[in-house]
Amino acid sequence: MKAKEFILNDGLKLPPIGLxxxxxxxxxxxxxxxxxxxxxxxxxDSAFNYENExxxxxxxxxxxxxxxxxxxxxxxxxxxxxxxxxxxTIEESLYRGGLDYYDIYLIHWPNPKTGLYVEAWQxxxxxxxxxxxxxxxxxxxxxxxxxxxxxETGVTPSINQIELHPYFNQEEQRGWDAAHxxxxxxxxxxxxxxxxxxxxxxxxxxxxxxxxxSQIILRWHVQLGVLPIPKSSDPARQKENLEVFDFILSEEExxxxxxxxxxxxxxxxxxxxxxxEF
Numbered sequence: 001m002k003a004k005e006f007i008l009n010d011g012l013k014l015p016p017i018g019l020x021x022x023x024x025x026x027x028x029x030x031x032x033x034x035x036x037x038x039x040x041x042x043x044x045d046s047a048f049n050y051e052n053e054x055x056x057x058x059x060x061x062x063x064x065x066x067x068x069x070x071x072x073x074x075x076x077x078x079x080x081x082x083x084x085x086x087x088x089t090i091e092e093s094l095y096r097g098g099l100d101y102y103d104i105y106l107i108h109w110p111n112p113k114t115g116l117y118v119e120a121w122q123x124x125x126x127x128x129x130x131x132x133x134x135x136x137x138x139x140x141x142x143x144x145x146x147x148x149x150x151x152e153t154g155v156t157p158s159i160n161q162i163e164l165h166p167y168f169n170q171e172e173q174r175g176w177d178a179a180h181x182x183x184x185x186x187x188x189x190x191x192x193x194x195x196x197x198x199x200x201x202x203x204x205x206x207x208x209x210x211x212x213x214s215q216i217i218l219r220w221h222v223q224l225g226v227l228p229i230p231k232s233s234d235p236a237r238q239k240e241n242l243e244v245f246d247f248i249l250s251e252e253e254x255x256x257x258x259x260x261x262x263x264x265x266x267x268x269x270x271x272x273x274x275x276x277e278f
Contacts (some may be wrong), residue, residue: 018043020231057097
């Protein structure tokens with residue numbers, strides 16, 4: 001079964017699954033990321049605030065595949081959303097990673113009370129014009145934030161990276177983003193290893209397919225039309241997370257998993273309408 005690529009609104013092509021790298025730091029982090037690339041991962045997701053752009057960049061430069069075949073992502077922190085600070089931070093991200101460009105750069109959180117995300121977006125547009133970034137997007141943006149970006153700059157984000165897992169399936173946000181040509185990426189697609197990995201409903205579906213609960217959840221993401229970025233440093237788990245393209249969940253199974261969603265399903269109660277991240 002061939003995995004389907006995503007094509008962003010600016011033409012950049014993405015694989016159907018990526019590698020989260022939060023807490024993959026130092027030499028051990030580099031080794032973990034290199035192994036992931038060796039077994040087939042091509043999308044590497046980092047952030048300025050993860051403090052591992054150096055490890056990700058080192059892995060990208062020294063991996064077994066050319067840099068041009070990798071999609072490397074980083075993110076702008078909330079404390080640097082002023083226009084000039086944002087541009088300098090993107091430059092610093094490149095220096096940290098030892099890279100000539102980032103394939104994707106995202107605003108990490110809208111921080112609506114601070115109210116500088118449009119200014120940050122304007123800096124991202126400029127950084128893309130300068131060749132520092134290939135594609136620009138956001139994380140955790142609600143429809144009202146996205147509408148404001150497009151209205152005030154004329155540029156719609158290519159990606160919205162959002163918290164998305166069976167206990168918080170983001171149906172309305174997914175629908176809005178899809179209608180506006182924005183690809184959704186799922187952070188914490190396995191719920192940060194919370195109780196979702198012991199959920200009996202998903203366990204029964206996993207048993208029926210001879211797969212792990214994690215594989216069922218990742219397959220659910222794929223069939224929703226979103227791009228999951230599970231994090232793992234374990235070689236066996238990295239491999240397992242890629243093996244989700246040889247089976248299909250039925251419509252009934254998809255609905256059973258979607259029905260697990262709940263209004264208070266956010267893992268850490270990080271509501272983008274009020275949450276501020278710096």
